[in-house]
Amino acid sequence: MSLSFYACKKDNTIEEAPKTTAYVAPSIQNFRTMPIDAANPMTVEGIALGKKLFFDPILSRDSTISCSSCHKQENSFSDPRPRSRGVDDMPGPRHSMALINLAWQKDRFFWDGRVSTLKEQAGLPIEDPLEMHLPIAQAEQRIQRHPEYVDMFWKAFGTKTVTKDLITKAIEQFEKTLLSYNSKFDKYARGEMELSASELRGLDIFKTEKGDCFHCHSSTAPEVFISPDRTFANNGLDSVSSVLDFADFGLGKFTGNTNDYGRFKIPTLRNLAFTAPYMHDARFATLDEVIDFYNDGPKGSLTLEPIMREKANKRVELTGHWGLNLSTQEKADLKAFLLTLSDSTFIR
Numbered sequence: 001m002s003l004s005f006y007a008c009k010k011d012n013t014i015e016e017a018p019k020t021t022a023y024v025a026p027s028i029q030n031f032r033t034m035p036i037d038a039a040n041p042m043t044v045e046g047i048a049l050g051k052k053l054f055f056d057p058i059l060s061r062d063s064t065i066s067c068s069s070c071h072k073q074e075n076s077f078s079d080p081r082p083r084s085r086g087v088d089d090m091p092g093p094r095h096s097m098a099l100i101n102l103a104w105q106k107d108r109f110f111w112d113g114r115v116s117t118l119k120e121q122a123g124l125p126i127e128d129p130l131e132m133h134l135p136i137a138q139a140e141q142r143i144q145r146h147p148e149y150v151d152m153f154w155k156a157f158g159t160k161t162v163t164k165d166l167i168t169k170a171i172e173q174f175e176k177t178l179l180s181y182n183s184k185f186d187k188y189a190r191g192e193m194e195l196s197a198s199e200l201r202g203l204d205i206f207k208t209e210k211g212d213c214f215h216c217h218s219s220t221a222p223e224v225f226i227s228p229d230r231t232f233a234n235n236g237l238d239s240v241s242s243v244l245d246f247a248d249f250g251l252g253k254f255t256g257n258t259n260d261y262g263r264f265k266i267p268t269l270r271n272l273a274f275t276a277p278y279m280h281d282a283r284f285a286t287l288d289e290v291i292d293f294y295n296d297g298p299k300g301s302l303t304l305e306p307i308m309r310e311k312a313n314k315r316v317e318l319t320g321h322w323g324l325n326l327s328t329q330e331k332a333d334l335k336a337f338l339l340t341l342s343d344s345t346f347i348r
């Protein structure tokens, strides 16, 4: 007989697995319903366990680093350091990413898209030598030694055996509860608040050919502001004559396809007020620098997103400018709009 879903109490009677409480996601008027993952149903108990694990340095080799060391709540679960630092103060190769409304980002994770689920993702930083650097078997053993954790696994999953599968399931459940939906823009979308004249002009620049932002960062997916039609793009950060000259191959590093070199995951635009510096390599310290970059126009390379090249060529034809050629006021308007996507209730 298998006892895996039961546990023997001291008096040798068999303890039945406790009932879990299903998590009910808040219904958010301007959002689509949160997608449900049948492979990992969210429960109040699973989320509580995932939250404890997320903030606990127990998952790093020297017990100094937790997920929250590089995904800090006050920075919308990103990291103000251009390069996050793992155990032994080792810098990683890329800038950390903000964790917001992840349930709606079901495609691919990491700047290079190398994993397809949050569950799969959660196991990687634990073992990564530049992050927490702890063999997963040791992580399991360590957690197994804590009666408080064992009790939480029992309550969440009906087993007292700690496994990688359950650790990562719990973390995934918690991450999906990192919901941000009270930005000024959300309140505007729900008809609770007006945007200022400048913010409205900025929105117009954002969603029209004037700014051309919407091809990649779209308000039709308001939960994440990532276009439903595109997940990765080369937005023209670097001019290289051969794709082999990109300092980071991005998506191409994962797929091995040279057409993907220099393409990166399109990031959310939510909470930009808290997530500086920007881009996979943190090259821009401020939003003004980001806007100046787009305003100058994309730098050329073979994998530059075709739509960006097309629009820039058209501008040259019509106006003689490769870049957006926005005025100082228009740049300020675009920035004012972008900042309406920041939700200060989320970082507390």
Ligand code: HEC
Pocket (backbone or CB within 6 Å): 054, 059, 065, 066, 067, 068, 069, 070, 071, 084, 085, 086, 087, 092, 094, 095, 096, 097, 098, 099, 105, 108, 109, 110, 111, 112, 118, 121, 122, 123, 125, 126, 130, 131, 132, 171, 175, 265
């Ligand atoms: C040492 C710093 C560090 C630690 C510790 C760390 N992360 Fe990260 N995290 C990063 C960086 C840097 C990236 C981007 C890496 C890349 O693209 O190669 C990232 C990316 C992610 C992403 C992808 C987000 C997206 O939009 O694609 C998720 C999810 C994530 N981390 C969750 C976690 C969890 C869960 C833990 C703990 C088990 C953790 N991280 C620990 C630095 C860290």
Ligand code: HEC
Pocket (backbone or CB within 6 Å): 206, 211, 212, 213, 214, 215, 216, 217, 232, 233, 234, 235, 237, 264, 265, 266, 267, 268, 269, 272, 275, 277, 278, 279, 280, 281, 290, 294, 305, 307, 308, 334, 338
């Ligand atoms: C062709 C697709 C595309 C277009 C068009 C585009 N972006 Fe981006 N954007 C991206 C990609 C891809 C990244 C990440 C690039 C990287 O790090 O290598 C990015 C990054 C950003 C970031 C940094 C976010 C962060 O967390 O690091 C901001 C802000 C931003 N874009 C705003 C805009 C604005 C404003 C416009 C319009 C003026 C715009 N983008 C147009 C694809 C695009």
